[in-house]
Amino acid sequence: MGKQEGKVWRALGLMSGTSLDGIDVAVIETDGEHVLRRGFSATYPYSDAFREQLHVGLTEAAALSDRVARPGRLRLLEQYLTELHAEAAGHYLTDHEIASESIDIVGFHGQTVLHRPDAQLTVQLGDGPLLARRLGLPVVYDLRAADVAAGGQGAPLAPAYHRALAAEISDRPLAVLNLGGVANLTFIGRDGTLIAFDTGPASAMIDDWVKAKLGKPFDGGGALAEAGTVHEDIVAAWLRHPYFAKPPPKSLDRNAFDPGAIDTLSPEDGAATLTAFSAEAIAAALRHLPEAPALWIAAGGGRRNGTLLHMISERTGAAVRPAEVFDIDGDGVEAEAWAFLAVRSRLGLPITFPGTTGVAKAMSGGVLAEAT
Known part of the structure; x- marks a missing residue:
């Protein structure tokens, strides 16, 4: 896709943070430079049982040296986590009477389980292609990886x-x-x-x-x-x-x-x-x-x-x-940010900068999973 200057994108952001609370969902409209409209945000909490599983997953992930490896329970955790994100997105769209076909792109953070940029290693559980299939929408995910691979910290991205x-x-x-x-x-x-x-x-x-x-x-x-x-x-x-x-x-x-x-x-x-x-x-x-x-x-x-x-x-x-x-949504701002970053990724615009992550030059990032 070309840069499509001037296009207004309706983007959905899905954010699960380091506090392990649950999944934040928000929709914004943006041209990749300006915030043109913000909708409602919502949080879909993790169950206590799943939160316990994530804590165990954090412990297991501490031994990872390969960012794509999913040993032990991490693979099942990733699959279930992705399904939960699909459910959260579906509930959000239904609750706010938003037609899924009106969404141009989804920004998917995933759940960070390991972040060691000094070792050029950052791991977010989340299967972007699976989420794209479940939602029937294009998904941009793994937004930290390119920056870390280029010597940046991979955070913060907002x-x-x-x-x-x-x-x-x-x-x-x-x-x-x-x-x-x-x-x-x-x-x-x-x-x-x-x-x-x-x-x-x-x-x-x-x-x-x-x-x-x-x-x-x-x-x-x-x-x-x-x-x-x-x-x-x-x-x-x-x-x-x-x-x-x-x-x-x-x-x-x-x-x-x-x-x-x-x-x-x-x-x-x-x-x-x-x-x-x-x-x-x-x-x-x-x-x-x-x-x-x-x-x-x-x-x-x-x-x-x-x-x-x-x-x-x-x-x-x-x-x-x-x-x-x-007039900033304190709960939704990170999910909104991921929607914004997904659009910038699709436009090839920078999402990280020398002053924010230490990367040598401003750069874009993210991986696109097309809906199938």
């Missing part, structure tokens, strides 16, 4: 979309925070320059702690953390990890930090300490920016954690506002 979304916001410089399992930051300079990198954990370590201690999936509203006491010595020890001194671009695996230091803490103190660590890691990112952002916009599930947002504001000394204040 900055191009963040810049398009923020086109009408006058505050500059500004930062968009995606508070998923891992936190990533997009810095948009006064001239539109992009700098992006993973700052550290966001919700993943907190969620794992709350699940282990209380059997709950997350710390609702940050209430558990608010009731606890932060052990600043533990936070300081984690911050001595070499990742924080490393200049961007850089990206982080979900399980990069050992939570063993909080094993003996109460549930409340452990949650408070982990939340403070996430906030302090974001504050530590300031040293890598040319100037402090005038505004921080928080998206992702972590924006609902009031304790986390308060700690970020306190430790950065800046205002942190939920995405909805700016």
Whole structure:
């Protein structure tokens, strides 16, 4: 397909993030440069049983050295995960009365189970050709692989979309925070320059702690953390990890930090300490920016954690506002980004840049699976 300049694409994005919550679905209309229309987003949660299987899959994937290998249960997990995405997309289209034939392209993230760009290795479970067959629609998938193969970090990929979304916001410089399992930051300079990198954990370590201690999936509203006491010595020890001194671009695996230091803490103190660590890691990112952002916009599930947002504001000394204040869908922004990136992939437009992933030059990416 040629570049088709001027064409308006109706794109569906499917996103499953490092927090292992479920599948986010959204539809946008775009020409690959501008966000022309955004629809509703929806989340289809994973069952507790499947989430447990994914946790086991994360453990098994840690031994992978071949990004296309699917040993043990990983092959079955990938197939079932893909079927779940097809179901989620079908439910979304039905629920929002959208005819499938009106969708031009689908952006499919898959489930990241291993991310080691230093070894040029990133693994997302998700069978693009199977999804294309199930939906009867063309699917762009494996959007990280080309960047990693070219020496980039393969993450974050949403900055191009963040810049398009923020086109009408006058505050500059500004930062968009995606508070998923891992936190990533997009810095948009006064001239539109992009700098992006993973700052550290966001919700993943907190969620794992709350699940282990209380059997709950997350710390609702940050209430558990608010009731606890932060052990600043533990936070300081984690911050001595070499990742924080490393200049961007850089990206982080979900399980990069050992939570063993909080094993003996109460549930409340452990949650408070982990939340403070996430906030302090974001504050530590300031040293890598040319100037402090005038505004921080928080998206992702972590924006609902009031304790986390308060700690970020306190430790950065800046205002942190939920995405909805700016008419941005904080739940759907990553799924929207994948829809946007799928269109850019089809147009041959860059999706990663030296300032966002460290790749030598701006480049496109993704693999197309045609509907059959």
